[in-house]
Ligand SMILES: O=C(O)/C=C/C(=O)CC(=O)CC(=O)O
């Protein structure tokens with residue numbers, strides 16, 4: 001049976017709402033109390049499979065050092081065929097009718113660790129980070145607040161996937177707390193900026209994808225093969241200080257307002273696992289230039305949610321609340337178009353480059369992927385359970401994003417990306 005078959009079952013039982021059934025098998029980097037080495041793991045249910053130990057036991061045809069090099073980069077650099085075959089072999093080893101690992105109690109207890117007992121790390125060594133701006137609803141919402149409601153979309157927006165070169169050094173894995181940034185901001189009633197902690201700290205709900213197959217300088221990626229260059233996807237929170245952003249961003253785009261931290265989920269869901277959830281993306285009018293024209297469905301049906309958990313009150317309690325529900329399939333520009341556009345100038349990419357989709361907003365009020373949009377720039381604060389109000393993020397707040405593809409009786413999920421905001425340093 002192929003690894004995406006909905007009927008497949010693992011000897012590691014998974015509930016229907018688990019993000020990590022045998023049909024998923026996302027790759028990540030973990031360490032454990034017994035072994036601090038950063039090594040490659042695959043999530044299955046509530047467990048992690050240690051691929052280095054499977055390779056030591058000759059159950060995977062790769063040198064185990066590939067899985068002990070500290071990131072997924074070495075493994076991913078081996079190429080598309082290796083990612084696919086490795087996932088197939090792991091799927092085979094985890095099937096409920098395969099006794100090889102199931103009945104080898106020594107290997108099984110060493111190579112299958114409960115997820116709650118491991119530490120997850122950044123999955124890739126991130127060569128570069130680019131952030132796109134590909135949700136029409138998001139671009140329209142922000143354009144109408146920051147610029148002109150009559151001409152919310154700038155004239156270039158419908159012709160190319162707009163993006164900016166972000167900051168790779170500050171991409172952090174889920175669970176990493178970040179301090180509120182300081183910077184220049186200009187208050188509405190003043191002509192001169194002040195230097196102060198951001199008062200308009202926000203999240204941006206995004207999906208990210210990792211480059212698995214690079215392209216050389218001067219050799220653009222054709223849109224027809226663009227997806228073959230993608231290893232897989234994660235969830236991404238592009239933390240944004242709106243007051244710093246509004247003062248600094250013209251004409252070269254965001255700088256300090258977004259470079260203080262970008263959080264990603266630890267498990268990279270492969271494009272193979274996402275294949276059953278491919279859907280058409282929105283029709284594009286006007287038709288884009290030929291290098292951006294697609295002849296296949298390149299959208300993906302991924303349900304997304306954001307939860308805000310406010311700082312604990314004096315009794316130490318805090319309840320998380322879902323503040324956004326949306327779907328990745330609403331994105332106007334696809335990953336294939338983003339990659340074709342990114343490289344059309346001759347720009348090269350490297351294994352481990354991270355591309356953000358841009359904030360994912362939909363066309364209902366609760367489908368907005370940022371507080372900027374959910375609260376109309378803080379003017380209509382959200383009222384949380386218990387009465388607390390939020391225009392923007394307060395110190396101690398935790399933002400958690402989750403996402404999954406719904407199959408028939410199973411989910412291919414991303415887990416989550418969580419981050420807490422600490423007071424200014
Ligand atoms: O429209 C603007 O001026 C700014 C938009 C953003 O801050 C969003 C950005 O980072 C790109 C995106 O996430 O869509």
Ligand SMILES: [Ca+2]
Nearest residue numbers: 131204238359
């Ligand atoms: Ca962004």
Ligand SMILES: [Mg+2]
Nearest residue numbers: 238258261262
């Ligand atoms: Mg960022």
